[in-house]
Amino acid sequence: MALTKEEMLVMYRKMLLIREFEETVANMFSQGQIPGFVHLYVGEEAVAVGVCSNLGEQDYIASTHRGHGHGIARGASVDKMMAEIFGKVDGYCKGKGGSMHIADVELGFLGANGIVGAGLPLAAGAAFANKYLNNNGVAVCFFGDGASNRATFHEALNLASIWKLPVIFVCENNMYGISMCQERHQNITDVADRSTAYGIPGLTVDGNDLMAVYEAAAEAVKRARAGEGPTLIECKTYRHRGHFEGDACVYRSEDELNRWKMKCPIKRFGDRLLEMGLAGRDELDKIKEQVKEQIESALEFARRSPLPDVSELTKDVYCD
Amino acid sequence: MLEMTYAQAINAALREEMQRDGKVYILGEDVGVFGGCFGVTAGLIDQFGPQRVLDTPISETAIIGSAVGAAAAGLRPVPEIMFMDFMAVCLDEFFNQAAKMRYMFGGKARVPVTLRTVCGAGVGAAAQHSQSLEAWFTHMPGVKVVMPSTPADAKGLLVASIRDDNPVIFIEHKVLYVLSGPVPEGEYSIPLGKADIKRPGGDVTIVATSMMVHNALAAAQTLAGEGVEAEVVDPRTLSPLDKDTILESVAKTGRLVVVHEAVKNSGFGGEIAAMVAEEGFDYLDAPIKRVGAPFTPVPFSPHLEAAYIPDENKIITAVKEIM
Numbered sequence: 317m318a319l320t321k322e323e324m325l326v327m328y329r330k331m332l333l334i335r336e337f338e339e340t341v342a343n344m345f346s347q348g349q350i351p352g353f354v355h356l357y358v359g360e361e362a363v364a365v366g367v368c369s370n371l372g373e374q375d376y377i378a379s380t381h382r383g384h385g386h387g388i389a390r391g392a393s394v395d396k397m398m399a400e401i402f403g404k405v406d407g408y409c410k411g412k413g414g415s416m417h418i419a420d421v422e423l424g425f426l427g428a429n430g431i432v433g434a435g436l437p438l439a440a441g442a443a444f445a446n447k448y449l450n451n452n453g454v455a456v457c458f459f460g461d462g463a464s465n466r467a468t469f470h471e472a473l474n475l476a477s478i479w480k481l482p483v484i485f486v487c488e489n490n491m492y493g494i495s496m497c498q499e500r501h502q503n504i505t506d507v508a509d510r511s512t513a514y515g516i517p518g519l520t521v522d523g524n525d526l527m528a529v530y531e532a533a534a535e536a537v538k539r540a541r542a543g544e545g546p547t548l549i550e551c552k553t554y555r556h557r558g559h560f561e562g563d564a565c566v567y568r569s570e571d572e573l574n575r576w577k578m579k580c581p582i583k584r585f586g587d588r589l590l591e592m593g594l595a596g597r598d599e600l601d602k603i604k605e606q607v608k609e610q611i612e613s614a615l616e617f618a619r620r621s622p623l624p625d626v627s628e629l630t631k632d633v634y635c636d
Numbered sequence: 637m638l639e640m641t642y643a644q645a646i647n648a649a650l651r652e653e654m655q656r657d658g659k660v661y662i663l664g665e666d667v668g669v670f671g672g673c674f675g676v677t678a679g680l681i682d683q684f685g686p687q688r689v690l691d692t693p694i695s696e697t698a699i700i701g702s703a704v705g706a707a708a709a710g711l712r713p714v715p716e717i718m719f720m721d722f723m724a725v726c727l728d729e730f731f732n733q734a735a736k737m738r739y740m741f742g743g744k745a746r747v748p749v750t751l752r753t754v755c756g757a758g759v760g761a762a763a764q765h766s767q768s769l770e771a772w773f774t775h776m777p778g779v780k781v782v783m784p785s786t787p788a789d790a791k792g793l794l795v796a797s798i799r800d801d802n803p804v805i806f807i808e809h810k811v812l813y814v815l816s817g818p819v820p821e822g823e824y825s826i827p828l829g830k831a832d833i834k835r836p837g838g839d840v841t842i843v844a845t846s847m848m849v850h851n852a853l854a855a856a857q858t859l860a861g862e863g864v865e866a867e868v869v870d871p872r873t874l875s876p877l878d879k880d881t882i883l884e885s886v887a888k889t890g891r892l893v894v895v896h897e898a899v900k901n902s903g904f905g906g907e908i909a910a911m912v913a914e915e916g917f918d919y920l921d922a923p924i925k926r927v928g929a930p931f932t933p934v935p936f937s938p939h940l941e942a943a944y945i946p947d948e949n950k951i952i953t954a955v956k957e958i959m
Contacts, residue, residue, distance in 0.1 A: 376709060409742030417740040426708055427741060431732050437701020438733065444702055445709035448661065448687070455705070467725075471698035478693065632743030633777050635801035 319530075321594045327369055327526060328589060329603050331361040331582045334385045336611045337394055338557075341384070341401060341415075344615070345561045351403055354415045357385030359524075359556035362581035363488050364389035366529025367456055367549075370537045374453030376424045376442035378435030380488075381416050382555070383428025386458055390425045392418070394610060395617040404621035411624040412632065432493075433466030435459055436485065440472045443483035443540075454482040454540040456533075462493025464507045473548065477514040482540035484533065487550040488523065494559045495567040508550040516546050523551025524581040527588070554579075637818035643676050645787035645819050646752075646808065649794035650677065650714065652823060654684050657712060660798060663690040663699055664716030664752075673718045674754065674813050696726035700751065704734045704803075707749045714798060717753040719765045720807065723772070734803040735778035749804070750797045755783075756809040756847055756897060757945050763933035766941075768846070768898035773805045774875045774907065780804040780828055781875040785849035787817040789872055792826030800828060809847045831878035833885070837865035840891040840955050843882055843908055844868060848895045848946060855951035864959060874904055882908065883916045890921035893954045895946055900928030922958035927951055 319327075338356040345354050357364070360382075368377065368389035379386040387397055392408070400407025401415050408418050419427030426442060429435050439457030446453035463469060464487055476483050487507045491498050504510070511518020517539070521528040529551055536547035554576035558565045565573075589595040640648065654660045662677060662684075668691040671678030681689040692699050696717055703713035717723055723730070730751065737745045757766040773781045780802055784790040790808070797804040834849055835856050844852035849870045856866035867885050871877060886892050892912055894905035905926040912924060927946045935941055 376705075378705070407742070409740060409744070412742050413740040419737075419741040419745065421708055421741065421745050426705065427737070429733075431728055434701070434728060434733055437698045437729060438705035438708070440698065441702035441705020441707070441713075442709040443705075445706040445711045448706070448711060455709075468697055468701060471693075471695040472701065474693060475695055475698040475702060479690075632739045634780075635738060635746055 327365050330365045332607045334361045334388045336607050340611050352414050354561045355382040356557040357382050360553045362526040362529050363523045363551045366526050367486050367533040370533045374451045376426055376455040378426045378439040378457045379428045387418050392420055394614040398614040398618035399621045402618040405624040406621035433463035433468040436468045436472035439483050440476045440481055443481040456484045458486050461489040461498050473514045476546040477516045480545035483546045484536040485548045489550050490553050490555045511548040518548040520550045523553030524579045526585045640787055640819050642787045642790050642815045643813040645791040646676050649791045653798045660712045661688040662714050663692050665718050667716050696722050700726040700729035703749050707747045712748045714750045720753045720755040720769050721764045721767050735776045746801045747803050748801045752806045754808050754810050756811055757934045758811040762936040766934035771904045774904055782873050783807045783846045785846050785870050788819045792824050795825040796828050828873045829876040831869055831871045831881035834870045835868040837867035839865045841885040841889045842866050842868050842893045844895040848897055851948050852895055854948040886916050887919045891958050893925045895927040899931050900926055901931045903928045925954040927954045
């Protein structure tokens with residue numbers, strides 16, 4: 317099923333929206349305007365957008381501490397996301413969650429997560445719910461190469477494989493678990509190799525190639541909806557920023573970073589659109605301008621939003 | 637009234653709730669074909685099929701994690717963790733995910749998971765299959781903690797737990813499974829957060845949980861022969877705690893002994909004692925006493941295990957120290 321020009325431009329716009337959002341957050345963080353921790357998705361945009369472009373209303377995603385890109389790709393409001401990161405009452409979680417807990421269950425976004433690897437069994441459970449309710453929905457879990465060493469990875473993949481759950485496990489292999497490069501934290505090169513241990517399909521794709529991610533995810537989603545069970549997709553990618561904002565990145569070289577910046581997924585896809593004659597430079601520039609305006613407006617929304625009242629402190633612990 | 641065991645009462649609650657609500661399902665290790673390690677889920681797979689009674693691999697993390705994900709996505713899972721001790725291998729899924737999801741997400745998630753598990757010493761199961769770890773869970777905002785002591789309470793409280801939209805840990809005691817008692821006929825539930833006075837008395841309040849309710853009742857019986865009338869209060873739900881019933885009892889008796897099977901150090905008894913000291917100090921005519929297990933792992937040898945578990949005599953001794 318070939319993508320239309322419009323669909324491709326929507327994907328391009330979403331990647332840019334993530335990039336602009338993240339760069340704005342980085343800027344605000346460096347000015348001391350954002351409290352707490354932020355982990356940015358710059359450089360990995362093709363993964364979230366390539367995967368989420370295959371999802372529909374019934375589907376769920378479970379995300380990570382590096383979750384802004386997943387939320388935006390799933391269709392979350394950048395206004396409410398930005399307000400949440402600022403700890404404001406109009407944020408997704410009324411300012412109670414912050415960057416690491418942005419969620420919108422109704423949108424099928426089961427949340428960013430502060431615990432590495434926690435999303436895998438949650439996504440398996442959401443996939444189970446869809447299967448149980450027989451609604452043809454699937455679930456996706458994003459996680460990193462670091463998380464693939466956690467017990468949750470093993471238990472969730474094993475459970476999903478024996479129950480043939482409609483779930484797609486998307487490993488964003490950005491080559492580092494915090495400061496540990498992959499060759500120091502696991503004795504394999506391709507996380508996808510681990511799929512053989514569970515008797516499920518596993519494949520490795522260029523995570524900076526939007527179309528490669530999109531096509532791999534499309535196939536996995538199709539399998540899941542057809543009742544054929546889970547797939548493990550490994551997307552090789554790289555985070556341009558540190559593990560968190562403020563990370564001095566002593567564990568990696570400038571050379572390495574620059575090599576990956578050359579492989580920027582947004583520039584690559586933009587060039588491809590130009591080559592294919594699907595868009596002109598002016599059209600892409602216009603999208604960029606619109607995205608900038610959208611993020612400026614989100615920033616304004618976040619700044620204008622009030623802080624949560626102290627009475628909120630003890631609310632929402634339990635359902636009534 | 638029907639007569640049934642604690643295990644049968646739990647089975648009946650599961651059966652009725654599964655009949656009532658198609659979104660309720662059971663999952664856990666050996667809960668299906670095998671009927672559960674203690675036989676509690678026996679027969680449910682025959683009635684509801686393997687789609688609703690799911691045998692899982694030995695994967696506690698996936699059991700709880702998937703239950704939490706399914707609950708957030710609209711189902712009402714009732715996972716079983718075969719022994720409470722195993723909560724140590726899936727605590728994150730309950731503690732950092734289920735318990736916090738609603739708050740972290742600004743009140744926009746519901747996680748109606750009822751986690752059934754089994755505590756308690758007394759069967760020679762030693763250090764990793766006998767612990768009473770309820771205090772871990774009463775320290776978690778967002779979780780409700782239920783510890784029934786009788787068949788009737790077990791049934792009514794499990795029904796209420798499954799219908800509750802919050803994560804609940806429902807702690808059964810393995811020695812109580814064979815205890816038989818009267819259970820009301822037909823559908824009923826017991827609200828979470830309501831204590832029950834298991835024996836009225838005016839001289840001393842004994843707050844006891846789970847298996848210890850029965851040891852406290854035996855102690856009260858003996859004390860009555862010596863002219864001391866003990867009131868035995870069973871909180872039934874530890875979180876939320878029915879403070880009022882406990883305070884009203886202490887206001888009447890002026891004396892408090894708290895008993896639980898868990899180790900005394902940092903046990904839930906400390907919370908009850910502190911609550912009464914803060915909110916009911918004027919009622920007290922004597923110091924508060926706590927009775928709990930010594931600060932050791934649960935020993936294997938039956939001789940040592942018997943010495944570990946707070947028994948009737950330890951409770952009587954504690955009462956006499958403050959009379």
